[in-house]
Amino acid sequence: MQQLIPPFDWHRIFVQPWTTDFSITIWVVLMGFFVTAACGLVGNYLLLRRMALIGDAISHSILPGLVLAFMIFKHNSTWVMFLGAFSAGLLTVAIIEFIHRQSRIKPDAAICIAFTVLFALGVALMSSLESQGTIHIDAECVLYGEIAFIPLEPPTVWNGMEIGPPSAVRMGIVLVVVALAIAVFYKELLVTAFDGGLAKSLGMRTSVWHYALMGALAIVVVSAFEAVGAILAVAMLIVPPMFAAQLSSILPVRLGLTVLHAGLSAVLGLHLSVWLNCSGAGAMVVAAAFLFVLAWLGTMAGSIRNRSLAVDRCSRDENLPQVRSL
Amino acid sequence: MRRLLLPLLLFGCVFLVPEVAHAVRISELTDSTMMDRAVRFFTFRDASLRNALIGSMLLGICCGLMGTFLVVRKLALMGDALSHAVLPGVALGFLWNMAKDPLAIFIGATIAGLLGAGTIQLIRNTTRHKEDAALGFVLASFFGVGICLFTMIQNVPGGNKSGLDKFMFGQAASLGRGDVWLLAVIAVLAVGTVAIFYKEYTITSFDAGFARSLGMPVQIFHYSLMLLLAFAIVSSLQAVGVVLVSAMLVIPAAAAFMLTDRLGIMLLLAAIFGLCSGAVGAFFSFVGRNLPTGPFMVLAAAAVFAIALFFGPRHGIVSRWWRQRSRSARVQRENTLKAIYHVLEGNEFRSEHVSLRELAERRRETLEDVQRQLTAVRRTGFVTLFSDAVTFTPSGWQRACEIVRNHRLWELYLTNAAHIAADHVHEDAEKIEHILGEDAVRQLEKRLNYARRDPHGKLIPGIEDISLGSIPQPADRATGFGPAPH
Structure with missing residues (x-):
């Protein structure tokens, strides 16, 4: 046990990352924040549409897309990988719709079948490539990524200026694009998420917005994939919006809380991973889940207090006539 | 039906597998070394191979039976959530005495799985979040904890850590004698429970209100099913892997669902499909030099499902179109x-x-x-x-x-x-x-x-x-x- 949990050392855990290791820490935290915020913003709309697990499905099924794109184009430039993963994501949604519409299989089973089969295909292809010795993809890296390697990438240079690690820069751009898209299409996204019938009567194309959201989801998940892996991308899609929904029922507030939650869980996660010497992305998920549990307990305590106050008031009101009669 | 189920399953075990195996053998295997491996596969000489094959088939039966109830109760994603949620339990079970002890891992994982199921219920009861969000939360956060524990274990010196990475994608060859015994016990338990309480499970699955009006303890049956499900998931983890256990639960059952309207027959078919996919997965994993077993099992099951989806006599897409x-x-x-x-x-x-x-x-x-x-x-x-x-x-x-x-x-x-x-x-x-x-x-x-x-x-x-x-x-x-x- 002693070896498993290192002793708690304030200086090593909280001071050192921000002084001596600043250049590494800042990019890990920024990447974590970008991923969590971008996923969380999209996730808010998934949560409203009760499609939280579609994100789960897409994030698993982009694996065969990546492998096939590599097999076809024979090199792993970002755009090729992105194209493969994106089309695999849309294919998943299409397969789910096909199975669900064309047969008696229920949508939940359809989701489960679609993504597990695609994921199995991806792992099978990958391991056969590996046994031929052509490439080596770390299979576990697909599942939980490695955020600690981000600062080690050779930095992107733009106009002679070093900006930062390319994946962090890319994720930052994705976050900005997602935030802008939500700001521009706020009304459409709001109406289609809450009331499809109203949206149709206002002349909006609901299926177009559905697929636009799926496309945005695929983009976010694909770019988050290499940093946090498939399953932690799912966590980032679901946990921040749940945190926000626990605290507020007003959508703009929820979006703001999501971003706040993203920042907090990135910083907390970093410190946790420094302390326990464990996977950075995993620690960020644990921090995010911890924050949700805090919010959950807080609202539960609040509702219990409100209820007891209300009970008090009621009993007082009931006693009033008796008091008067005395 | 209840009396039929058990002998038929045993019949399936004894007679159906050589049938399938033969069909695979006559397919072309050009590589001579592969041929050797295939021959070795069918002579059942290696003890480890025997363990792998029997283990894969047993887990196919368990998963098929439990998956049937998941599919008819519309809980398919519950399998997915629980299979991810058991990961921290696996890590803790390993930490118990720093070895891959099947029993310790089994107990730890079962506790984690039940904790996950309880958390889902708690979120649904005390917050306004819907089922999908609750499942997603448990899946992701438990898995996050599991990953942290796993990476921490990697840093601890000493202990026999080999085979622990097999929990991600599954490797039937890593099944030991103890694992197979555990699987056998779970399989007998699952078949026995389903056979004895067939009527009760049927009624609670299809019409909980009616079951309650008959005075049945619906909640007890629900949780006993969840317990069996956790058993099935945990015992299958090593051969199929965390991510793909849910596939082995849902896909054979969904294929059976496309073929029949009767629960008893569906259970039987799902168990048979699971068993066959397990055997095929073990075969390909062995022939292809220790490839991960899980993906091949799932692909075999998916092939069965695709055939049922398109050519099922009553509900298949092609037959319906025709x-x-x-x-x-x-x-x-x-x-x-x-x-x-x-x-x-x-x-x-x-x-x-x-x-x-x-x-x-x-x-x-x-x-x-x-x-x-x-x-x-x-x-x-x-x-x-x-x-x-x-x-x-x-x-x-x-x-x-x-x-x-x-x-x-x-x-x-x-x-x-x-x-x-x-x-x-x-x-x-x-x-x-x-x-x-x-x-x-x-x-x-x-x-x-x-x-x-x-x-x-x-x-x-x-x-x-x-x-x-x-x-x-x-x-x-x-x-x-x-x-x-x-």
Whole structure:
């Protein structure tokens, strides 16, 4: 046990990352924040549409897309990988719709079948490539990524200026694009998420917005994939919006809380991973889940207090006539 | 059913597997070393190989049985969530004495799984989050904790850590003797529980309200199922991997769901499919030099599912499409017969023949279209076609009478019994005329007092007309169609 949990050392855990290791820490935290915020913003709309697990499905099924794109184009430039993963994501949604519409299989089973089969295909292809010795993809890296390697990438240079690690820069751009898209299409996204019938009567194309959201989801998940892996991308899609929904029922507030939650869980996660010497992305998920549990307990305590106050008031009101009669 | 289930499963174990194995053997294996490996596979010489194969088949049975209940209870993603949620339990079980002890891992993982199921229930009961969010939260956060623990274990010196990474994607070859015994116990437990409480599980799965009204402890049955599910997931983890256990739960059951409407048969089929996919997965994993087993099992199961999805006799996509096509062809034929009848009726049955031209005018279609339709009808032997003239055969006359009778009876019924205006009933009758059965027609006739005329004043063909065998002659007074007797 002693070896498993290192002793708690304030200086090593909280001071050192921000002084001596600043250049590494800042990019890990920024990447974590970008991923969590971008996923969380999209996730808010998934949560409203009760499609939280579609994100789960897409994030698993982009694996065969990546492998096939590599097999076809024979090199792993970002755009090729992105194209493969994106089309695999849309294919998943299409397969789910096909199975669900064309047969008696229920949508939940359809989701489960679609993504597990695609994921199995991806792992099978990958391991056969590996046994031929052509490439080596770390299979576990697909599942939980490695955020600690981000600062080690050779930095992107733009106009002679070093900006930062390319994946962090890319994720930052994705976050900005997602935030802008939500700001521009706020009304459409709001109406289609809450009331499809109203949206149709206002002349909006609901299926177009559905697929636009799926496309945005695929983009976010694909770019988050290499940093946090498939399953932690799912966590980032679901946990921040749940945190926000626990605290507020007003959508703009929820979006703001999501971003706040993203920042907090990135910083907390970093410190946790420094302390326990464990996977950075995993620690960020644990921090995010911890924050949700805090919010959950807080609202539960609040509702219990409100209820007891209300009970008090009621009993007082009931006693009033008796008091008067005395 | 309950008495049938157990022996049939055993029968499947003993006889079905060599069948499958043989089918794989005769498939082409060009590589000689692969051939050697395949031969080695089927001689069952290696103890580790025997463990892997038996373990894979047993887990196929467990997962198939439990998955059936997940699919019919619409809990498919519960399997996914629980299989991810057991990961921290696996890590803690390993930490218990820093070794891959099957029992410790089993206990730890089961506790984690039940904790996950409890958390899902708690989130659903105390927050406004829906089922999907609760499942996603448990899946992701438990998995996050699990990953942290795993990466921490990697940093701890000492201990036998080999084989721990197999929990992600599964490797049947890493199954030890203890693991197989554990799987066997779970399989017997699952089969036994399902067989003994078959009726109770059926009722609680399909109609919880009814079960409650009978005084059954619905919650207990739900949680006992969740416990069995956790057992099945945990014992299968090592061979299939965390991510793909849910596939082994859902896919064989979904394939069985496409093939049958009866729960007992579905359970049996799902267990058989799971068993076969397990065996095929173990085979490919062994032949291909220790490839991960899980993906190949899932792909084998997916192949079965795809076949069931497209070619299932009742619910398959292709068979349904085929049925729809033949039904619409029949409707088309019957409409042509009806049109011929109408033309004959318009002529007051003076001639036995109808010309193509009259028919085309009646249906407002081109001569070529009518020609094509008539060729289709002639193939069924309902009409004969001489150059330009169409004549009913006796069976054709009968069928045409029946269709017209169905149509007019239904129109009359709608106006009389449902009080729908006479000019609104045609559309509905156009549809129903093709599906009314003889019994329904008898009932309608009786209710309508054997009426002779429909709301538009046209005669409804009766049993005498149909039994006439050919279109009415002037002498046939009985029909009412011939010229009036006076």
